Amino acid sequence: MKNKALLSLVASMLIFGTVGILRKYIPLSSGLIAFSRGIIGFIFLWAMLLIKKEPFSFKKLGKKAAVLFVSGAAMGLNWVLLFEAYNHTTVATATLCYYLAPVFVILASPFIFGEKLGLKKVFCVLCAVLGMFFVSGVFESGFGGAAELKGVLFGISAAVLYATVVILNKKTAEVSSFEKTLIQLGSAAITILPYILLTEDFSEIEAKPLSLALLITAGIVHTGIAYALYFGSIGKLPAQTTAIFSYIDPVSAIFLSAFFLDEKLSFYGITGAVLILGSAFLNEFKPNKKAEF
Numbered sequence: 001m002k003n004k005a006l007l008s009l010v011a012s013m014l015i016f017g018t019v020g021i022l023r024k025y026i027p028l029s030s031g032l033i034a035f036s037r038g039i040i041g042f043i044f045l046w047a048m049l050l051i052k053k054e055p056f057s058f059k060k061l062g063k064k065a066a067v068l069f070v071s072g073a074a075m076g077l078n079w080v081l082l083f084e085a086y087n088h089t090t091v092a093t094a095t096l097c098y099y100l101a102p103v104f105v106i107l108a109s110p111f112i113f114g115e116k117l118g119l120k121k122v123f124c125v126l127c128a129v130l131g132m133f134f135v136s137g138v139f140e141s142g143f144g145g146a147a148e149l150k151g152v153l154f155g156i157s158a159a160v161l162y163a164t165v166v167i168l169n170k171k172t173a174e175v176s177s178f179e180k181t182l183i184q185l186g187s188a189a190i191t192i193l194p195y196i197l198l199t200e201d202f203s204e205i206e207a208k209p210l211s212l213a214l215l216i217t218a219g220i221v222h223t224g225i226a227y228a229l230y231f232g233s234i235g236k237l238p239a240q241t242t243a244i245f246s247y248i249d250p251v252s253a254i255f256l257s258a259f260f261l262d263e264k265l266s267f268y269g270i271t272g273a274v275l276i277l278g279s280a281f282l283n284e285f286k287p288n289k290k291a292e293f
Helices: 002-016 019-024 030-052 064-088 091-098 101-112 119-136 146-170 177-199 209-234 239-245 248-260 267-284
Strands: none
Touching (some): 002 209, 019 064, 019 209, 019 248, 030 064, 030 177, 030 209, 091 267, 101 119, 101 146, 101 267, 119 267
């Protein structure tokens, strides 16, 4: 059972790691892609509920429904910003900036959850921030690369919103992961809809078969299936195992973008990657608890 859950977790991380590459090949706005991802993923998960004949009622969520809607809205806006980051910088750089989300959770924890900010966590935060500066390219070209810096800022903003989703999810721990994801995807689509209606020029959109195929793939595979695999596995694995294997996402994104898009990290970029991923890993790793596989 655990081996099957582990395979599901690895598969979901590898799928998440290819989101940036897929976005590079879809010639549509970030808002439209994010909306499509939310609505298609929602329909897919709802269909899975109907096929499994599992009852679902919004009434039983009670007061948690509002929190879930807000977290879903944050998730949708987070997608828009992340896709914009992919537009203005490399997949590797955007992914690494996005992976600063755990740092923002650490910084917010003392104020929201009353957790102590120990020396280890402070060290991890400082390393991650230093890594961000390395990845941003500031040490190589200064602040002259406006487009690149814009991509970095979009990535960091997406990380802040994703950290918000993580924090809000902790406040709805009693809600099943599957139901939580279903509501969040629907909320994400609802939140993005007014934005694309106001900003999108639908007359200029060309519905090319390849674009539609990639858009549907992003909704079903990279959202519906990936989230189903992820949430179906984390409940059957130790928390530390889940945390460690989650690093497959950014690492695979870096290697795959280098292979498919020829986006290679410089020495500074590699140094930044080590600092960001290393600090996040160090914060999650607890040597006194043995991970069970």
